[in-house]
Structures are given as structure tokens and as C-alpha cells.
Amino acid sequence: MARPFNFSAGPAVLPLEVLEQAAAEMLDWHGSGVSVMEMSHRGRDFMSICEQAERDLRELLAVPTSFRILFMQGGGLGQNAIVPMNLIGRLASHTADFVLTGSWSIKSQAEARRYGQAHVAAQLDGERPVSLPPPSTWRISTSPSYVHLCSNETIDGIEFQEVPDLRALGCDAPLVIDCSSHIASRAIDWRRVGLAYAGAQKNIGPAGLTLVIVRDDLLGHALPICPSVFDYRTVASQNSMFNTPPTYAIYIAGLTFQWLRRQTEAGLNGLAAIEARNIAKAKLLYECIDNSSLYRNDVHPDCRSRMNVPFFLANESLTELFLLQAREAGLLQLKGHKSVGGLRASLYNAMPIDGVHALVRHMQAFEATHA
């Protein structure tokens, strides 16, 4: 039976090749006689899996040697507390600045208030965001310990098309980005980033693993209340083995990094190839929406997310029928987030272009019947 196309916002679709390899290696990893799940995290076999995953990720995202890659737990929301616990005390101001662009950055700011001053540098325009506040309008505080933004707002479908340059705004604070829902979908300019974090369960692997990529000089500033397992310096000094890391999730993430490195598209390789494919997938779906009188996406074209595409029906009472017929056609998890309703298609790296073609065909057929 053909596999359905899974448009879930996360946990989300994984590359079929990764799942097949994991299945083949489930009972006996490389002749070790045991599953990866059964291995000691400090044994030679798992250490080699973990080191390879880190090397592959570094290579894939071109992470400079001045950054550490940490495999942690606690998810994106965990980092909303762990980042301020590690960074807000860097400077006497005990202030972090937040650029509010949607649901996830609002949550980050609310959580940081527990650890210091959480200054709002830019506000949402209107109740639901449809555009990004231009960096030239941000009101950054005098001397923040860091500036935080969410580079892809998963619920609202809004994405920064490039990492903003704080230095160009006269600010030398490190920029922290929550890139949970578009990590490894496009290149990152590390010169503009101090720390990037991402839950793995959208574009990388199973839930339970959180990636933190942090510049060396940002280690060692944790508040005294910060638990040791969440102190970046401690985690870095033990190569993410201070306590038992999420071993199986790291293994699957490692297979995904290898899969990403193998990708080719229009003469491009690895991340460039996957980015080209992501651009093509998003274009296909947005064109279908924009050429229709039944579907609508309100986000300004300059900041539409390539990964998460929320859309609404002109006649909202048809939404349930659309979802039912989509499921019957093998198109799963298209319901919009409960806070906004409507529909949402997540087009993560592992969603093949055939899946987007199938979705567009379904949308056009549905419109032909119900417009």
C-alpha cells in the first residue's frame, strides 16, 4: 500500500530511507547484537554514532568551529527557560530583548520574564501577524544580554528570509534564534547568530532531542539557579553526555543528517539541494492558493514560510469536509493549529514534491466541486 503524505507540523514526516534503515538496524546495529536503544551511551558504539551525527550536522549547516553543538532535552519550550538561565546574567542589565512575530516568540518572552527583564523590542501589528516588523523599527534596549527571535513561526506561517544583522542596528548583543521549525531547511549565516535552538521533531528526527548550537564565548554565564543538566558549559564540557542523552533520537537525527547530505537537486548538493526543493514546494502550494477564489493565505509574500503554510477556506463550514476528503486521498494532518483554525500544510524537508502535487490536485478538485 502506498504511504500517505503526512503534512503534520510536528512530530512530522521523516525520510522513508531513514525509517527503512532504522527498521533494518533495529534488532542488531552493525553486528553489535543489540539495538541502538539498548546501548550504553558511554560505550564505543553509541559514542561513534553521536560523534558522527555531530560531524554531519556541522558539515551540513557549515557550523564554524567557534560554535559548540549540544544534544539536549526539554524541547523548544524548555529552551525558553534554559536560554535565559544561561544568558540573561551575561550583563548587569539582566535584560533580554524580544522580537514578537507570532505565537512562539510571545511564549519565549513570557517565560524569560521569570529570570530577568524581558524587553519587547518589536510588537505584533494587529491580532494575527501577517508581516514581520522591519529591523530598522526595532527598539532594542540599551545593553541587553541577548536578543531573541523566532526565525520561523510555525503556527502563523511567517519566516525571516535571512537572519537579521544586529550589528547593522548598532547592537553587539548575541542573537538567539528559535529555529525549531525550519532548521536544516536553508543556510544560516552564523556570523549573525550567537545561539540557535531547535526541537528535533519537525525537520530532524523524533521528539525528545533538542539541538543547541552556541558560540563558545556564551558558555559559562549561567545563573546560580540553573540546573546542572541545563548549564550549557557543563553540557558542552561533557560532549552532551553529562547525563544520559536521548540516544535513539540522536541516532535517527544522525541518519537524517546523512540523508540530507546525500540529497541532490538541479546540480546542487546537500543543504543547497534541499533548500532548492523547499523553494519549489512552497511556490507550488502558494501559487495554488493565490490562484484560487476558495483558499486564502494572509501572510505578506515577503515573509511567507516555506515550511508551514496556513490557509483558510472562503466558506469555513467546508473545512471539515475538506479534511475528510483529504484523509481519504491519503493527505494527512492538514488541520490548522487549534488557536487559529483553518488548514495548515507543513512542507518539511522530508515531504517529497509529489506530496505537494497531490495536495494541490486535491485542492483544485475540491474547489471545482465546491466553489
Ligand SMILES: Cc1ncc(COP(=O)(O)O)c(C=O)c1O
Ligand atoms: C517555533 C517553535 N518553537 C517552540 C516550539 C515548542 O517546542 P516543544 O514542543 O519541543 O517544546 C514549537 C513547537 O511546535 C515551535 O514550532
